Amino acid sequence: MRKDHAFVMRNGVEIPEIGFGTWQIPNKEAHDSVTMALKNGYTHIDTAYAYQNEENVGKAIREFDIPRDQVFVTSKLPSHIKNYEDTLTYFQETLDHLGMDYLDLFLIHAPWPWDDIGADCTEGNIQAWKAMEKLFKDGKIRTIGVSNFSVSDLQAIIDSCEIVPFVNQIPFYIGKFHEQKELLDFCEKHEILVEAYSPLATGEVLNSDEIKKLAEKYNRTPAQICIRYCLQKDTLPLPKSTHEGRIIENSKIDFEISEEDMNMLDDMEDVRKK
Helix, strand or coil: CECCCEEECCCCCEEECCCEECCCCCHHHHHHHHHHHHHCCCCEEECCHHHCCHHHHHHHHHHCCCCHHHCEEEEEECCCCCCHHHHHHHHHHHHHHHCCCCEEEEEECCCCCHHHCCCCCHHHHHHHHHHHHHHHHCCCEEEEEEECCCHHHHHHHHHHCCCCCCEEEEECCCCCHHHHHHHHHHHHHCCCEEEEECCCHHHHHHHCHHHHHHHHHHCCCHHHHHHHHHHHCCEEEECCCCCHHHHHHCCCCCCCCCHHHHHHHHCCCCHHHC
């Protein structure tokens, strides 16, 4: 459900409809980037233990003149942590890094370790999820979710645990719709919010002639077309930048792409496969 530039999750928690991503932003640059984002109206910041920038992300939020309950903070469990006790330990380390006493959203970063993509870690994910359920019930996390999970990964959690994930954060951008449609439909059925990381396909879609033409038509930039597309697909985009001009640009999406143009974008090929 959408409300006043926010998505509303199943338990009523509101999450701002655009997040500021910090993937690939080094720790030393994260403080300035997050500060620029907050200064320009972002109230949703996404980080992860694996990004190695939680300390400066947290410092920027604490130093900025914004009450903690007015900024939505996400972090993620390292992908190789697949047991109950270590999940509790690493969650506390994330809180210590951020200098906070709770998170708005905590995600299992991936269904398998990044150095063993595709490994079957179903039982480990279930144990990690049960630890996150405890943290949720204890009030340490307002919502819990996953990242990079497939339909079968999600189904295993649903079948074995009490709480259906509130969020699945996946790579989603123009050119990925048909490839991801089954997953998007599954998430919609189970009221799992899809967050779109890399909504600009790490910049590769910005050179598409079709997107450039569409940007001219709407008097917008290619990046704004890409971010608006994600929103109109009911996914929550997480653009990132270290340049203030682009940080501002990425938040200015108060326009509508027509149904005809959305259909054209749906049918585009994944530019990263070319």
